[in-house]
Amino acid sequence: MELLEVKGLKKYFPVKGGFLSKTVNYVKAVDGVSFNVKQGKTLGLVGESGCGKSTTGRTILRLYEPTEGAIYFEGIDIVTLDKEKLRAKRKDMQIIFQDPYASLNPRLTAGEIIGRAIDIHNIARGKERQRRILQLLDVVGLKREHYNRYPNEFSGGQRQRIGIARALAVNPKLIVCDEPISALDVSIQAQIINLLKDIQEQFHLTYVFIAHNLAVVKHISDDVAVMYLGKIVEMAEKDELFLRPQHPYTAALLSAIPIPDPSKKHSRIRLEGDVPSPINLPPGCRFATRCPERTSICDEVEPDLIDIGGHMVACHHRR
Amino acid sequence: MDTLLKVNSLKTYFYTIDGVMPAVDDVSFEVMRGETLGIVGESGSGKSVTALSIMRLVPHPPGRIVGGSINFKGDELLTKKEYEMRMIRGNKIAMIFQDPMTSLNPLFTIGDQIIEALVTHQDLSRREARDRAIEMLKLVGIPSPEKRVDDYPHQMSGGMRQRVMIAMGLSCRPDLLIADEPTTALDVTIQAQILELISEMKQKMNMSVIIITHDLGVVAEVADRVVVMYAGRVMEYGSVKDVFSMPLHPYTRGLMDSIPKIDVNEDRLKSIEGTLPTLTEKFKGCRFKDRCVMADRVCHEEEPPIVEIDNRQVRCFKYI
Numbered sequence: 001m002e003l004l005e006v007k008g009l010k011k012y013f014p015v016k017g018g019f020l021s022k023t024v025n026y027v028k029a030v031d032g033v034s035f036n037v038k039q040g041k042t043l044g045l046v047g048e049s050g051c052g053k054s055t056t057g058r059t060i061l062r063l064y065e066p067t068e069g070a071i072y073f074e075g076i077d078i079v080t081l082d083k084e085k086l087r088a089k090r091k092d093m094q095i096i097f098q099d100p101y102a103s104l105n106p107r108l109t110a111g112e113i114i115g116r117a118i119d120i121h122n123i124a125r126g127k128e129r130q131r132r133i134l135q136l137l138d139v140v141g142l143k144r145e146h147y148n149r150y151p152n153e154f155s156g157g158q159r160q161r162i163g164i165a166r167a168l169a170v171n172p173k174l175i176v177c178d179e180p181i182s183a184l185d186v187s188i189q190a191q192i193i194n195l196l197k198d199i200q201e202q203f204h205l206t207y208v209f210i211a212h213n214l215a216v217v218k219h220i221s222d223d224v225a226v227m228y229l230g231k232i233v234e235m236a237e238k239d240e241l242f243l244r245p246q247h248p249y250t251a252a253l254l255s256a257i258p259i260p261d262p263s264k265k266h267s268r269i270r271l272e273g274d275v276p277s278p279i280n281l282p283p284g285c286r287f288a289t290r291c292p293e294r295t296s297i298c299d300e301v302e303p304d305l306i307d308i309g310g311h312m313v314a315c316h317h318r319r
Numbered sequence: 320m321d322t323l324l325k326v327n328s329l330k331t332y333f334y335t336i337d338g339v340m341p342a343v344d345d346v347s348f349e350v351m352r353g354e355t356l357g358i359v360g361e362s363g364s365g366k367s368v369t370a371l372s373i374m375r376l377v378p379h380p381p382g383r384i385v386g387g388s389i390n391f392k393g394d395e396l397l398t399k400k401e402y403e404m405r406m407i408r409g410n411k412i413a414m415i416f417q418d419p420m421t422s423l424n425p426l427f428t429i430g431d432q433i434i435e436a437l438v439t440h441q442d443l444s445r446r447e448a449r450d451r452a453i454e455m456l457k458l459v460g461i462p463s464p465e466k467r468v469d470d471y472p473h474q475m476s477g478g479m480r481q482r483v484m485i486a487m488g489l490s491c492r493p494d495l496l497i498a499d500e501p502t503t504a505l506d507v508t509i510q511a512q513i514l515e516l517i518s519e520m521k522q523k524m525n526m527s528v529i530i531i532t533h534d535l536g537v538v539a540e541v542a543d544r545v546v547v548m549y550a551g552r553v554m555e556y557g558s559v560k561d562v563f564s565m566p567l568h569p570y571t572r573g574l575m576d577s578i579p580k581i582d583v584n585e586d587r588l589k590s591i592e593g594t595l596p597t598l599t600e601k602f603k604g605c606r607f608k609d610r611c612v613m614a615d616r617v618c619h620e621e622e623p624p625i626v627e628i629d630n631r632q633v634r635c636f637k638y639i
């Protein structure tokens with residue numbers, strides 16, 4: 001069953017300028033993105049900084065109002081919900097942020113942070129609330145004595161655990177994980193990835209997992225979507241995508257990963273040229289400025305994302 | 320190959336209200352001419368402080384170099400006067416910092432900043448320096464350098480700023496380039512370009528490089544030898560080939576195991592449980608003991624010395 005269906009999602013941010021602060025242009029952060037995620041599965045969302053991953057993640061939860069498009073959660077388009085109904089739905093959809101430092105209130109203890117989440121949706125009170133907080137601390141691998149500590153007394157990995165406990169507090173169905181491990185050390189990253197996998201199984205969670213590390217995405221995802229400048233350029237089941245990358249950008253991305261094995265010197269696809277500004281997109285394919293396979297049609301016509309057999313690709317030369 | 324830099328028993332401590340923090344504690348390594356040395360370890364293990372010590376830029380107070388020696392081209396750096404160090408910094412030893420935005424001055428064009436460095440260190444007129452600046456920007460792959468030279472830092476993307484930093488670092492043709500996490504903030508495709516650029520420049524100028532990173536993949540790709548640091552100590556030191564094919568120290572092994580590999584399917588990642596200890600001078604035992612799966616009684620009581628086996632140095636009781 002599809003838990004989440006995103007159709008033609010767009011999010012444009014106005015660019016103000018001039019002396020009356022008029023809107024002079026738009027950053028097309030997300031520009032027509034569609035995908036589905038099945039109950040209990042993980043969709044990995046990868047791409048370079050600024051390509052619109054976080055904006056996609058936040059817009060799905062309506063933390064940003066979409067400019068266009070539909071977001072079906074359990075069959076209901078949440079874009080059409082009023083404030084009250086949306087608030088109730090939010091309980092089912094949570095987010096874990098990239099920066100464990102900035103995303104926790106420094107004036108609340110770990111226990112209070114989790115408690116607040118429980119209170120907002122009226123999940124439990126009194127003794128039951130207390131029991132639940134302690135249980136959540138345990139689930140994410142923290143100790144009872146951590147209850148009364150403040151965020152600055154925790155390491156980055158531990159703070160991320162608090163963020164995970166906070167998200168779990170309301171029994172969500174979907175969690176958008178926005179680069180939950182990017183700010184952490186390699187040895188700590190593995191701890192958090194394992195934790196996320198464990199709780200997914202335990203609580204039947206569905207994830208949209210955002211990252212720019214492809215190896216991490218491969219490890220945790222069932223399907224993977226590759227974004228470039230606000231669009232999905234390739235999407236497939238993960239083994240398919242990693243074994244047979246189709247889009248030239250995906251291929252370059254895969255070949256750029258440094259491999260921690262000096263005996264494997266791999267050939268690298270060299271990308272020349274610069275990433276165009278999301279305010280001033282080229283008329284044709286958005287990847288054309290850097291693409292080694294570009295031809296004249298690429299500069300004129302924007303390629304659609306189409307199914308070429310178990311594999312969605314947006315490239316004129318993969319048809 | 321002759322030795323360019325020899326760091327011997329370096330100790331850099333921080334004197335804070337919580338006590339004395341041995342951030343770099345008895346660290347030794349060498350860098351040969353034309354060689355790339357990688358320094359890896361998790362954040363807080365003392366990598367940046369080691370680099371700042373070589374540059375003699377440790378913030379004082381609270382930090383101070385309290386022991387050891389740093390020999391550069393046969394000269395002791397630790398006894399140099401500040402004005403002598405100023406002639407070495409940026410000229411003979413250049414450093415690229417972790418965050419290019421904080422180390423470029425937002426108020427000046429990138430051209431002015433490179434020209435400033437050149438006029439200070441080299442006997443060049445401003446005209447010549449401007450030409451050299453444009454030449455360097457071209458070398459690091461900035462498109463239309465004669466126009467971009469007048470850009471301010473905020474007008475460039477993260478990758479371009481990092482290139483400017485490299486152009487600036489290389490403009491005086493240093494003998495040693497220290498790059499502190501030069502690609503951590505960048506995307507993989509840009510990272511690949513920057514790493515390639517550093518290797519290319521190194522070859523063209525017969526320069527030595529120290530690259531600091533927590534990405535073992537980066538070390539495997541660019542470095543000849545590697546120092547693995549943990550809590551202020553060198554835990555393992557050897558050629559990249561040896562260390563990666565057979566890591567000896569339990570920490571190095573744990574680090575390797577915790578990286579998700581793109582070419583293997585594993586159900587669960589191996590991880591190193593726990594976190595870096597809080598260091599004080601009175602710390603007892605091996606600094607890795609609380610996270611080490613092989614720790615036994617002696618590890619909690621004494622600290623292992625660093626020993627040499629098969630052309631490699633390792634600090635662990637299992638090898639004594």
Ligand SMILES: Nc1ncnc2c1ncn2[C@@H]1O[C@H](COP(=O)(O)OP(=O)(O)OP(=O)(O)O)[C@@H](O)[C@H]1O
Pocket residue numbers: 013014027028029047048049050051052053054055056212278
């Ligand atoms: N609130 C905002 N106002 C204006 N522009 C924004 C806003 N948030 C994001 N953008 C722009 O939208 C684009 C996409 O940003 P987004 O944060 O979604 O990228 P990302 O893929 O998550 O990148 P990263 O990997 O760096 O986190 C960028 O060009 C960004 O500058």
Ligand SMILES: Nc1ncnc2c1ncn2[C@@H]1O[C@H](COP(=O)(O)OP(=O)(O)O)[C@@H](O)[C@H]1O
Pocket residue numbers: 333335340342360361362363364365366367368369378381382
């Ligand atoms: N200015 C400072 N004052 C106090 N402690 C510092 C200072 N700079 C670094 N340290 C401490 O020194 C240790 C090593 O830091 P650093 O070399 O920056 O680590 P990394 O390996 O991440 O580069 C850390 O515990 C850090 O908190």
Ligand code: SF4
Pocket residue numbers: 247248249285286287288291292293294295298303314315316317
């Ligand atoms: S459409 Fe053209 S420019 Fe775009 S990815 Fe395909 S070949 Fe490259």
Ligand code: SF4
Pocket residue numbers: 568569570605606607608609611612613614615618623634635636637
């Ligand atoms: S000395 Fe003991 S605790 Fe330290 S790394 Fe070796 S086995 Fe582990």
Ligand SMILES: [Mg+2]
Pocket residue numbers: 053054055098178179
């Ligand atoms: Mg983001």
Ligand SMILES: [Mg+2]
Pocket residue numbers: 366367417499
């Ligand atoms: Mg550092």
